[in-house]
């Protein structure tokens with residue numbers, strides 16, 4: 001099958017969106033991939049999937065994003081999707097302290113089920129609700145420094161920092177992957193052995209069809 | 218709990234403000250600034266008024282169309298495939314259910330099945346010409362009469378009611394039929410009123426015991442608090458396309474139903490998606506007190522006690538429905554996994570090329586069918602059709618669990634050839650939002666009758682599915 005022009009990319013990264021129910025994961029995704037926001041979106045059952053490509057250093061990076069259900073009950077199902085993910089956006093709601101407290105538990109989920117070197121970014125969403133804020137930016141920053149995570153506050157509603165959040169995590173992943181590709185041999189799991197820096201995701205069967213971008217390059 | 222479900226103050230913020238891109242509001246009056254692009258959430262374009270007997274009659278028709286016939290007029294299930302694997306042919310009189318339902322459909326007066334097949338690919342055609350509509354009406358009155366006869370009996374013959382209801386219930390009789398089918402009310406007429414009164418009172422007593430205590434913040438455990446929070450997060454996101462569900466009183470009712478159900482079923486607790494499952498009940502039982510089409514319903518002037526009665530009926534009926542599928546919502550959701558597996562096996566048997574294609578693309582059934590099972594396809598079809606689906610589900614009773622796999626497989630095959638052209642990513646995008654926006658009852662009934670036929674043919678040959 002001839003690859004469609006809009007589906008050409010140099011890198012394909014699988015990213016997961018995790019965090020408590022209602023923090024705005026699905027809206028961050030719809031804002032990023034379709035520039036849409038919905039006040040009464042339906043809850044996510046299991047997982048939902050969307051993609052978007054961006055440019056980094058002149059390379060086309062395609063993000064394959066899996067948006068997961070936030071409720072605890074679904075964890076047995078959703079954790080299967082962590083496998084092969086190279087990035088995770090861990091989202092909490094700046095107006096709901098408990099969603100921030102639960103970040104620890106989500107980190108543990110990732111440690112248990114995701115690749116060890118997954119890039120994690122903490123996202124404090126709903127920054128537009130200033131008067132309802134209950135999680136202070138400083139606290140989150142301090143937490144992220146301790147844990148070695150990057151951090152950003154977003155508003156899916158106002159489209160503040162949404163683009164940046166995805167751009168930053170994808171760039172970070174890109175840098176790691178391309179560095180590893182250069183250093184060739186000693187990169188562990190995520191680093192491709194042959195210097196063809198692509199097959200970062202295993203759950204991306206379409207990658208095999210786009211080998212032009214790696215083997216050809 | 219605030220009725221805007223844990224997002225206090227959000228709505229107030231929209232006044233006079235603009236937001237980038239598309240901002241969707243489903244509620245009138247919550248719109249952002251002028252000139253902002255604004256989309257009403259998917260209102261099904263073809264709305265069957267659940268209280269309109271004519272529309273009901275139309276629903277009644279495809280219903281009467283015999284499962285076998287509407288199937289054989291489409292390309293779908295290759296009978297040879299079934300028989301070559303040793304399954305019994307479904308048309309034989311030995312095929313229990315099949316023959317029974319076929320014959321019952323026969324007496325409904327014939328020949329109207331012709332319009333049934335193949336319509337679904339065109340997105341539900343409005344091909345009824347004058348003649349056909351006349352036929353529909355007459356058939357509908359025959360059908361209503363049949364229901365009336367059954368319901369008039371001193372002791373309703375539940376088996377007969379199941380058989381008849383399976384193909385769709387006239388809207389005016391739906392509330393009573395559902396109560397009977399679910400076993401919420403007894404078949405014996407004399408005891409009915411008394412039991413209804415008792416159950417409604419019983420529910421009212423549950424409210425202070427379970428809900429009010431928790432909602433007031435008195436001695437609830439962390440778990441209960443978590444449950445209440447989850448319910449509160451989901452209630453405002455329930456059936457966002459249906460204005461009626463944004464009524465604060467309706468939301469309060471929903472919140473109580475879901476919270477109490479969760480507490481009383483600790484094996485699973487409340488699980489997201491169960492909120493969706495209440496909505497057909499809510500519309501049907503509320504419909505007994507409302508006039509006109511669903512879009513215009515208003516609770517103004519409805520006495521509180523009637524609202525509570527509706528709420529109680531919804532609660533008990535939800536209990537009955539979920540009793541049969543509890544393991545869909547317990548840890549790791551084994552019932553759903555089984556059902557998805559069953560669906561996959563069925564596709565392998567009836568449509569091998571599609572199964573092979575999905576596998577080659579690396580698509581797993583669980584990736585798209587999980588939600589289909591979790592919400593019983595309710596999210597995948599326009600809301601009015603969900604009510605039609607419920608007619609069949611509730612008629613299936615204890616067989617529903619088994620029937621679901623067939624239904625899902627039939628649903629998937631609505632797009633078999635299209636799907637075989639798609640790659641992994643396109644597949645998943647397609648299947649997480651199947652194009653059913655302009656489906657009408659006929660389309661859903663085609664799915665149901667296919668499912669019905671497969672079950673009949675696989676019966677006996679399917680023991681390894683369980």
Ligand SMILES: Nc1nc2c(ncn2[C@@H]2O[C@H](COP(=O)(O)OP(=O)(O)OP(=O)(O)O)[C@@H](O)[C@H]2O)c(=O)[nH]1
Pocket residue numbers: 019020021022023024025026027028038039040041042043044045068069070071125126127128129154155156157158224227
């Ligand atoms: N004010 C405001 N509301 C938001 C924002 N993002 C999401 N919301 C609202 O928060 C609610 C939940 O958003 P979702 O995106 O459905 O949350 P989720 O994290 O996907 O939830 P689950 O699917 O249940 O895990 C919705 O009513 C959204 O409209 C935001 O940035 N600002």
Ligand SMILES: [Mg+2]
Pocket residue numbers: 025026027042043044067068069070
């Ligand atoms: Mg979501």
